[in-house]
Amino acid sequence: MKTKFLLLITVALLSVSAKSIAQAPDDCTILLSYFTEQAKVKNYEAALPHYEKLIKDCPKANMAIYQYAVKMFDYFIEEKGDKSKVNDLIEAYQLRLQNFPEQTKEGDVLSTIAQIKYDNNIGTKEEQFKAYDEAFKKYPADFTSGKSLYTYFSLAVDLQSEGKKSLQEIFDLYDVVISKIDTEKNSLASKLTPLMDKEEAGTALTDKEQRAKDVYENNLGVYGTVEGSVNGKLGQLADCPNLIPLYEKDYEEKKNDIDWLKNASNRLDAKDCESPLSNKLAVRLHELEPSSTSAYLLGKQAESEGKASKALEYFNQAADLESDNSKKARIYYSIAENYRKKGSYGTARNYYNKMLDAKPSAGIAYLKIAQMIGDSSNSCGSTVFEKRAINWLAADMAAKAARVDGSLASSANAAASAYRQRAPQASDIFSEGMAGKTVKFNCWVGGSVRVPNL
Secondary structure (H helix, E strand, O other): OHHHHHHHHHHHHHHHHHHHHHHHHHHHHHHHHHHHHHHHOOOHHHHHHHHHHHHHHOOOOOOHHHHHHHHHHHHHHHHOOOHHHHHHHHHHHHHHHHHOHHHOOHHHHHHHHHHHHHHOOOOOHHHHHHHHHHHHHHOOOOOOOHHHHHHHHHHHHHHHHOOOOOHHHHHHHHHHHHHHHHHHHHHHHHHHHHHHHHHHOOOOOOHHHHHHHHHHHHHHHHHHHHHHHHHHHHHHHHOHHHHHHHHHHHHHHHOOOHHHHHHHHHHHHHOOOOOHHHHHHHHHHHHHOOOHHHHHHHHHHHHHOOOHHHHHHHHHHHHHHOOOHHHHHHHHHHHHHHHHHOOOHHHHHHHHHHHHHHOOOOHHHHHHHHHHHHHOHHHOOOOHHHHHHHHHHHHHHHHHHHHHOHHHHHHHHHHHHHHHHHOOOHHHHHHHOOOOOEEEOOOOOOOEEEOOOO
8 A cells, every 4th residue: 555655656746747847848938928028018127037037048939039139228228328238239139149040140240249339339449340340251241231331431441540551451441342332232223123114114013012112212322321421431532642642652563463453543543533644554454464444444544535436445345345243334334425425315325224234223324314315305306395395204214313323312303303394384284285195206215205184
């Protein structure tokens, strides 16, 4: 009897023990629920103790722990002014990466932490720059924050002003950062363009497409602003009075270094620096390695000397040899400008469109096409109404420029407004009886425009 009793007790204890083990995961679930319920309603003071227990006992319970933690610590820091929570915010990002690596982009985390340290003045400028540099070099695809791209470059320029970085290092980093911005802008513009084309064709966007379009346009505007800020930060460092002596000083030593010749030539060209050095660099580069770059630079030199046909010859050589889309877009722009200045608008438009194929975010191409359309009003219509109506097309083209390239949105929107003012107004449409009718253009512009209904 005693043996039977002991057996029953043992079975009961084992049952209780097994039940406790089985319930252990439920403790984490309950604790997670306590935390998220408070965090969802932004009762962060009540949520904080549960978070502290979660990261100690159940760090892998759910990624939501760290998603809500970021919002919670942002609240304490930004709303309550509690800077003591900055390290907790950094830790939240680190714990997410540690516990949910497959659902977290490490480059994103590293650049975000670098930005937090910069925003809160943690570490020296050298340490802050090093944090950005590590994030960008290890995970360039994940480094997409416009704010972080600017801060990364800005810190480098500050270090240069303190004598801790060379001017050449700044130029090299500038090229990298601008290239990254271009990549992001082109990706967004290539997604936005089909939606703009759909709207222009008179087809309404779905709610999903409209939301996507708004996001693309907003982000393009952000990158446009960042690009302007980066160029502003570079400022006088890249002006001709600094560039020309810098490259003249190193020419003899570097005249057989093809990469140096390319960089120096491109930098002087980008700033329109007029100097005998520009021609010397272009000729030397063409001697060492006839290429797209050297042909383009010789074309620019011929253009500056008023030799438009020779310039065009070099530009076409450059376009045929170039494989990099950003560089190809620059070449097509030069060719288009060559034709535009000669009044060959149809051919110029073809090359502006080639530029857009290579670089969808090249708003300047749309703006130049708009300018040519506006300048053709007197030759593209048989009546005064038709001649003025073409300004609607010019306005639409200028508006496109603003939407794909935030860096020139202000000037492009101003141009679009000016073209609309030149187009027929409501009184003209009424007096001519043209409401809702279509005006076709038989000049180089081609196409048609539908007159607004009154």
